[in-house]
Amino acid sequence: MPVTRQGTNDAMTPESIQAMIDRAIQRNSTHTQDDASQNSGRGLRRPVQPARVCSYADFMKCQPLNFKGTEGVVVLSQWLKMMELVFHISGCAIDNQVKFATCTLLELALMCTKFLADETKKVDKYISGLPDNIHGNVMSARPKTLDDAIKLANDLMDQKLRTYA
Numbered sequence: 001m002p003v004t005r006q007g008t009n010d011a012m013t014p015e016s017i018q019a020m021i022d023r024a025i026q027r028n029s030t031h032t033q034d035d036a037s038q039n040s041g042r043g044l045r046r047p048v049q050p051a052r053v054c055s056y057a058d059f060m061k062c063q064p065l066n067f068k069g070t071e072g073v074v075v076l077s078q079w080l081k082m083m084e085l086v087f088h089i090s091g092c093a094i095d096n097q098v099k100f101a102t103c104t105l106l107e108l109a110l111m112c113t114k115f116l117a118d119e120t121k122k123v124d125k126y127i128s129g130l131p132d133n134i135h136g137n138v139m140s141a142r143p144k145t146l147d148d149a150i151k152l153a154n155d156l157m158d159q160k161l162r163t164y165a
Helices: 014-030 033-037 056-061 073-090 094-102 107-128 132-141 146-164
Strands: none
Touching: 056 073, 056 094, 073 094, 107 132, 107 146, 132 146
């Protein structure tokens, strides 16, 4: 039996429910703080707060956990879950998440990120000197180390030479 609205005989179909939701969203999104003073006798409305960008201070107010890199996989996975929660609570933009999370790394974990950054620069420099067809294939593989990039590039060059032979 279809659900009806109180005081009417209209059936509540999924379409009518969606239309009601759409009207409520539209109504709420058009009101500002000035609208609250002009309430037309329907009671005060809560003003819609404009979204604002999460700053580093906002992120730090959520007290993110630090990670040293010596605690093991279990603590790492807990840290990752906590960081996702902090990102959600603080409203941290995706563009800032890596930068802000890096600030919570200490000791060995911080040294690993510096190593990875240096290694990434080396890989990028090496890849930039490859022929276009090899360059694209190596880039799409996203090698983590220079050794991986060199090995992949050599394998691709060997395949290319074999097809010519």
